[in-house]
Amino acid sequence: MTARSILDHVPSGVSLLVWAALWELVGRFGGIDLIPPMSQIALTAIDIVQTEKFVTALAVTAQAFGIGMALAIVVGIPLGVLMGVWRPAERLLDVWVNIFISAPLTALVPALMPLLGIGQTTVVATVFLFAVWVLVIDTRAGIHHVGGSLLDMARLFGGSRTQIFFKVLLPGALPEILTGLRLAVVRGVKGVVIGQIIIALLGFGELFELYLQNFLMEEFWALVFVVFALAFVLVEAVGLVERRFDFYAGSR
Amino acid sequence: MDASTRDACPARDAGHPAGGVADATPIVRVDGVTMRYANGVSALDGIDLDIPRGRLTTLLGPSGCGKTTLLKIIAGLIPPTAGTVAVNDRIVTGPGPDRALVFQDFALLPWATVLRNVAFGLELRGVPRAEREAIAAKYIRDVGLAGFEHQYPNQLSGGMRQRAGLARALAVDADILMMDEPFSAVDEQMRRKLQEDLLSLLQVEKKTVIFVTHSIEEAVYLSDRIVLLSRRPSRVSAIRDTGIAHDQPPDQIRRDRRYLDTVDEIWDTLKQYLQ
Numbered sequence: 001m002t003a004r005s006i007l008d009h010v011p012s013g014v015s016l017l018v019w020a021a022l023w024e025l026v027g028r029f030g031g032i033d034l035i036p037p038m039s040q041i042a043l044t045a046i047d048i049v050q051t052e053k054f055v056t057a058l059a060v061t062a063q064a065f066g067i068g069m070a071l072a073i074v075v076g077i078p079l080g081v082l083m084g085v086w087r088p089a090e091r092l093l094d095v096w097v098n099i100f101i102s103a104p105l106t107a108l109v110p111a112l113m114p115l116l117g118i119g120q121t122t123v124v125a126t127v128f129l130f131a132v133w134v135l136v137i138d139t140r141a142g143i144h145h146v147g148g149s150l151l152d153m154a155r156l157f158g159g160s161r162t163q164i165f166f167k168v169l170l171p172g173a174l175p176e177i178l179t180g181l182r183l184a185v186v187r188g189v190k191g192v193v194i195g196q197i198i199i200a201l202l203g204f205g206e207l208f209e210l211y212l213q214n215f216l217m218e219e220f221w222a223l224v225f226v227v228f229a230l231a232f233v234l235v236e237a238v239g240l241v242e243r244r245f246d247f248y249a250g251s252r
Numbered sequence: 253m254d255a256s257t258r259d260a261c262p263a264r265d266a267g268h269p270a271g272g273v274a275d276a277t278p279i280v281r282v283d284g285v286t287m288r289y290a291n292g293v294s295a296l297d298g299i300d301l302d303i304p305r306g307r308l309t310t311l312l313g314p315s316g317c318g319k320t321t322l323l324k325i326i327a328g329l330i331p332p333t334a335g336t337v338a339v340n341d342r343i344v345t346g347p348g349p350d351r352a353l354v355f356q357d358f359a360l361l362p363w364a365t366v367l368r369n370v371a372f373g374l375e376l377r378g379v380p381r382a383e384r385e386a387i388a389a390k391y392i393r394d395v396g397l398a399g400f401e402h403q404y405p406n407q408l409s410g411g412m413r414q415r416a417g418l419a420r421a422l423a424v425d426a427d428i429l430m431m432d433e434p435f436s437a438v439d440e441q442m443r444r445k446l447q448e449d450l451l452s453l454l455q456v457e458k459k460t461v462i463f464v465t466h467s468i469e470e471a472v473y474l475s476d477r478i479v480l481l482s483r484r485p486s487r488v489s490a491i492r493d494t495g496i497a498h499d500q501p502p503d504q505i506r507r508d509r510r511y512l513d514t515v516d517e518i519w520d521t522l523k524q525y526l527q
């Protein structure tokens with residue numbers, strides 16, 4: 001085997017192991033307080049996830065994320081559909097969607113606090129603001145993507161507007177809606193953590209604040225990696241659902 | 253079909269008293285139809301056309317001349333800029349149960365099985381599930397797709413997809429079957445097989461067919477009447493009845509002297525427009 005073909009067969013997880021090993025070495029022999037050894041972080045992580053503080057933080061976070069995402073779905077998908085089927089709506093709302101999809105929304109969170117209070121409501125609003133726009137855009141793209149001939153076909157065979165909507169447009173847009181949903185989850189996870197950190201009194205934000213204030217670097221990194229892992233698993237799970245519907249995106 | 257029954261019905265529409273194609277009362281009347289798209293493209297320029305009942309009429313013209321546009325207008329999917337279309341003496345204002353269309357790109361729902369796709373026209377009309385699936389199953393067999401009921405379109409070849417499209421159009425039992433270059437997306441051998449199977453099917457299903465193609469051979473092979481369309485903006489440049497008996501065995505038609513002569517003749521006519 002050539003070097004090239006060996007590299008082709010290396011499982012992708014290996015780079016994570018190499019990175020963890022490097023971290024371990026730097027942690028042990030680097031003498032940097034900010035970077036404790038990876039093995040200790042891992043052990044701390046196992047301890048942390050069993051503490052009541054962590055479980056409470058997770059519950060608060062899941063609640064804010066869940067409510068924010070639910071709102072984003074209930075608003076985002078219908079809005080995307082509306083923009084997809086109705087030109088005037090698209091013309092009027094397009095500029096707003098484009099502003100918000102590219103805006104650094106983090107900057108808005110401090111502005112939300114005086115309006116919604118320094119608490120869960122602000123975090124929910126942050127999740128919503130982070131997640132909703134990509135859902136709007138992808139849903140609209142999905143509706144536009146449904147082939148003109150499918151709509152002609154449905155009209156030709158006597159389909160009513162309602163029938164065409166539920167039997168052709170919506171299922172036809174499903175692959176893009178699911179992509180939008182996955183991206184919305186990615187953004188929503190960022191939203192919930194950013195919201196909590198800016199508020200610094202809630203959920204993981206409170207824990208991060210606590211660990212950093214007291215310079216508990218092992219706990220801090222342990223929490224970072226646990227949050228990373230949770231976000232990764234969540235997004236992968238949605239991606240799994242999305243790929244189940246891939247088969248019909250290719251055949252339109 | 254054996255030789256004796258073939259002899260007994262010399263023309264497809266043998267039951268029709270008038271005999272000649274031109275004498276039959278037209279089922280579709282296209283009257284001065286002009287189409288100008290919003291972007292300024294003039295597709296059709298005053299088309300006058302009668303489609304005889306119970307026959308296969310082909311619209312033959314170069315790509316982009318407006319054949320699909322004309323079919324869509326007859327189907328009621330788009331209103332013409334000027335002129336009218338009447339089906340059975342009633343002015344067309346929208347799609348109706350008397351017209352079905354087979355789409356060039358199949359227009360099958362990718363998320364639905366062959367069975368649901370074929371039954372979809374009936375589903376939209378509110379036919380109960382058991383009933384519409386029984387009807388669909390029959391037409392799936394008729395077009396030669398038996399055994400593929402529970403496959404999805406992307407599991408089928410182009411030829412098989414179009415068989416499903418044809419079955420869907422037949423299942424709604426419309427008087428008029430319109431076909432927009434139905435076989436253009438499949439390879440040559442499959443195309444011939446589909447043409448032959450279509451002729452056999454039409455022996456059983458007495459329909460008025462409006463067929464669109466840009467292939468002279470396909471037009472002559474299938475048609476009782478050929479309408480030549482000129483380049484955009486399209487007009488009717490000639491009408492030719494082929495006089496071919498379509499109830500003979502499909503492979504014999506291609507050897508029929510009339511088939512060969514008509515192909516030549518149409519090619520001669522079309523050549524004039526190609527300069």
Ligand SMILES: Nc1ncnc2c1ncn2[C@@H]1O[C@H](COP(=O)(O)OP(=O)(O)O)[C@@H](O)[C@H]1O
Pocket residue numbers: 289290291293294295313314315316317318319320321322484
């Ligand atoms: N929706 C549309 N808007 C604008 N122009 C169109 C539209 N549909 C078709 N055309 C134009 O009209 C002409 C005829 O199109 P079409 O009827 O599809 O031709 P054919 O089916 O004979 O190939 C073409 O030049 C095409 O570009």
Ligand SMILES: [Mg+2]
Pocket residue numbers: 316319320321356432433
């Ligand atoms: Mg066309």
